[in-house]
Amino acid sequence: xxxxxxxxxxxxxxxxxxxxxxxxxxxxxxxxxxxxxxxxxxxxxxxxxxxxxxxxxxxxxxxxxxxxxxxxxxxxxxxxxxxxxxxxxxxxxxxxxxxxxxxxxx
Amino acid sequence: xxxxxxxxxxxxxxxxxxxxxxxxxxxxxxxxxxxxxxxxxxxxxxxxxxxxxxxxxxxxxxxxxxxxxxxxxxxxxxxxxxxxxxxxxxxxxxxxxxxxxxxxxxxxxxxxxxx
Numbered sequence: 174x175x176x177x178x179x180x181x182x183x184x185x186x187x188x189x190x191x192x193x194x195x196x197x198x199x200x201x202x203x204x205x206x207x208x209x210x211x212x213x214x215x216x217x218x219x220x221x222x223x224x225x226x227x228x229x230x231x232x233x234x235x236x237x238x239x240x241x242x243x244x245x246x247x248x249x250x251x252x253x254x255x256x257x258x259x260x261x262x263x264x265x266x267x268x269x270x271x272x273x274x275x276x277x278x279x
Numbered sequence: 280x281x282x283x284x285x286x287x288x289x290x291x292x293x294x295x296x297x298x299x300x301x302x303x304x305x306x307x308x309x310x311x312x313x314x315x316x317x318x319x320x321x322x323x324x325x326x327x328x329x330x331x332x333x334x335x336x337x338x339x340x341x342x343x344x345x346x347x348x349x350x351x352x353x354x355x356x357x358x359x360x361x362x363x364x365x366x367x368x369x370x371x372x373x374x375x376x377x378x379x380x381x382x383x384x385x386x387x388x389x390x391x392x393x394x
Binding site: 216262 | 323329386
């Protein structure tokens with residue numbers, strides 16, 4: 174089974190900061206990776222699919238990059254409403270979520 | 280608009296069978312797959328399985344022996360059944376539309392397995 178490792182597990186940032194999340198796959202998943210945002214008490218919300226495609230309605234400050242085993246989600250300028258936990262999800266072989274990165278305000 | 284909603288018992292006894300229903304609207308079950316995902320503090324987000332638009336299913340290998348997913352396209356419902364429940368099956372259970380990139384999710388249903 175493919176394992177997804179997210180780092181860091183906790184990230185502290187200030188409003189306006191550029192924020193970067195990392196996700197590493199245990200084997201090559203090409204670009205079959207999505208990013209989800211989950212706020213407390215809510216279901217996950219699709220932000221980015223197929224590594225770098227922005228889901229409809231998602232602000233352009235979110236972007237994704239990577240391929241193979243290393244992937245990144247970037248928020249170009251952090252907004253208060255972005256406070257949440259972020260998960261990567263691979264669907265190349267089986268389907269696996271990472272453990273998440275919790276984003277908090279500094 | 281696209282909507283999914285999970286329903287089912289909130290408390291189940293250990294060793295019994297969990298039955299959940301996902302009622303959908305705004306899309307056709309013959310055009311989209313529906314997945315089940317669960318979330319618990321111990322397991323995080325865990326993909327459980329999918330019923331594809333053609334009716335075929337795929338399951339998480341760790342759950343395959345006790346999990347089944349079916350649907351009733353006329354009632355626009357997808358069903359999850361999982362037997363031999365244990366306390367660590369306590370989780371929030373979600374259904375979501377899509378195979379490759381699940382885009383619309385239900386609100387989830389919290390299921391507690393009691394010993």
